[in-house]
Amino acid sequence: MTYTSILLRLLDERGYIHQLTDAEGLDSLANAQVIPGYIGFDATAPSLHVGSLVQIMLLRRLQQAGHKPIVLMGGGTTKVGDPSGKDESRKLLTAEAIDANIASIRKVFERFLTFGDGPSDAVMVNNDDWLSALGYVDLLREVGPHFTINRMLTFDSVKLRLEREQPLTFLEFNYMILQAYDFRELALQHGCRLQMGGSDQWGNIVNGIELTRRMNGIEVFGVTTPLLTTADGAKMGKTAAGAVWLNEDALPAWDFWQYWRNADDRDVGKFLRLFTDLPLDEIARLEALEGSEINAAKVVLANEVTRLCRGDEAAKAAEATASATFAGGGVGADLPVLALPAEGIGIIDALVGIGFAASRGEAKRLVAGGGARVDGEPVGDEAFHIPGGQETRISSGKKRHGVLRPA
RNA sequence: GGACAGGUGGCCGAGUGGUUAAAGGCAGCAGACUGUAAAUCUGCCCGCGCAAGCGUACGCUAGUUCGAAUCUAGCCCUGUCCA
Numbered sequence A: 001m002t003y004t005s006i007l008l009r010l011l012d013e014r015g016y017i018h019q020l021t022d023a024e025g026l027d028s029l030a031n032a033q034v035i036p037g038y039i040g041f042d043a044t045a046p047s048l049h050v051g052s053l054v055q056i057m058l059l060r061r062l063q064q065a066g067h068k069p070i071v072l073m074g075g076g077t078t079k080v081g082d083p084s085g086k087d088e089s090r091k092l093l094t095a096e097a098i099d100a101n102i103a104s105i106r107k108v109f110e111r112f113l114t115f116g117d118g119p120s121d122a123v124m125v126n127n128d129d130w131l132s133a134l135g136y137v138d139l140l141r142e143v144g145p146h147f148t149i150n151r152m153l154t155f156d157s158v159k160l161r162l163e164r165e166q167p168l169t170f171l172e173f174n175y176m177i178l179q180a181y182d183f184r185e186l187a188l189q190h191g192c193r194l195q196m197g198g199s200d201q202w203g204n205i206v207n208g209i210e211l212t213r214r215m216n217g218i219e220v221f222g223v224t225t226p227l228l229t230t231a232d233g234a235k236m237g238k239t240a241a242g243a244v245w246l247n248e249d250a251l252p253a254w255d256f257w258q259y260w261r262n263a264d265d266r267d268v269g270k271f272l273r274l275f276t277d278l279p280l281d282e283i284a285r286l287e288a289l290e291g292s293e294i295n296a297a298k299v300v301l302a303n304e305v306t307r308l309c310r311g312d313e314a315a316k317a318a319e320a321t322a323s324a325t326f327a328g329g330g331v332g333a334d335l336p337v338l339a340l341p342a343e344g345i346g347i348i349d350a351l352v353g354i355g356f357a358a359s360r361g362e363a364k365r366l367v368a369g370g371g372a373r374v375d376g377e378p379v380g381d382e383a384f385h386i387p388g389g390q391e392t393r394i395s396s397g398k399k400r401h402g403v404l405r406p407a
Numbered sequence B: 001g002g003a004c005a006g007g008u009g010g011c012c013g014a015g016u017g018g019u020u021a022a023a024g025g026c027a028g029c030a031g032a033c034u035g036u037a038a039a040u041c042u043g044c045c046c047g048c049g050c051a052a053g054c055g056u057a058c059g060c061u062a063g064u065u066c067g068a069a070u071c072u073a074g075c076c077c078u079g080u081c082c083a
Helices: A006-013 A023-032 A050-064 A075-080 A095-112 A136-146 A156-163 A170-190 A199-216 A253-261 A265-275 A280-287 A291-310 A312-327 A347-353 A360-368
Strands: A036-041 A068-073 A123-126 A194-198 A221-225 A337-340 A372-374 A392-396 A400-406
Touching: A006 A023, A006 A050, A023 A221, A036 A050, A036 A170, A050 A068, A050 A095, A050 A194, A050 A221, A050 A265, A068 A095, A068 A170, A075 A095, A075 A170, A095 A123, A095 A291, A123 A170, A136 A170, A136 A199, A156 A199, A170 A199, A194 A199, A199 A221, A253 A291, A253 A312, A265 A280, A265 A291, A280 A291, A291 A312, A347 A360, A347 A372, A347 A392, A360 A372
Parallel strands: A036 A068, A036 A194, A068 A123, A194 A221, A337 A400
Antiparallel strands: A372 A392, A392 A400
């Protein structure tokens, strides 16, 4: 359908919409009022990673369209221990750890959203505030009658596990009820009318909509985003170094920038639309670049995403490092640095010390395989000694570079 | 509580007494080709050691054996069915 509201047009043309519960209803509501809308986030780690970036940008778009983003932190659900990660039971986090995680995660949201008291200013809430106060019997009486086991069993999240004969605990089974309860609570407390989330959240969102209507007669809406994978089918956000964290202290800006710079050709347009504020005609131009020219578009992508998430300076520094390192064959300021002792250092120790190899064995294999370079020259001898006294460039493969600098 | 089937390296999954640091696949790393892309081909892929080798490792704990991922007992966990 053709949307008339600024919000849905914006979301549609930039590729955020996978499913809508009631497109027309939401469209006309968006024309009529400022919609408070929320997305829930985990508080299991001190930083979110790239996998959550679509949702964060979605809240940003909501605000750009004049509506009110609500960031729901799952402090209460995290307390129980998020069971969604298959069979391994996670360590339960202490309340203090969860609060610290939330504070840390908030720093990233402050870059993407404007917080405050105004009508379209963002707010952050914690479901611990209401979930922890719930009594079990009260919850059962209040919410229990609105869910049938029959229907709960039909949800994909449940059905798949049963079909595969994988464990599904009662805790997990109840998770959807708590999430549904969140939506109703936000509708009452904040006038929230919209929940957004990944496509895997569809069931939970629908439950929340049902529950809110049944208990309070309020009509609320849901939007899901497509499941984001890279063009070769992998989940987003994994690299050699591990997850691509959004927080600066969890992943240096240089590595963050590199992640985007190395995007698959086929993903460039999609990423530009989802993760940057560039106008669509500009994106269309960049996306149309062919052959090696697309690399220019990747640099723009890396710059823009890094700027949003880490700030302008970080983005500029990363780009400068990239051109010095790759185009100039020199060393950029953002590269990792290892102190070079006056007497020099062995190649193996250097590789391990700077973090290019996790163990000495791995470093040796790297050297044996021809992947280790010193000042651009391949080193094939694991006994190779790097002399001290002068700044030296060390590399693992063609992409990971570092600097040995005299102490 | 009972019967049966299971628990193997980041993941999946072979392996029923020595030749098993454990097939194969996926993921990952590196090389070649390129454009810091993809695809393809090649090599690597527990730790320490230059090496011989040593240390860890097949749910946990005790045993049998010259020798165990493989056999025995107990325990823990998961699934299916029964109560």
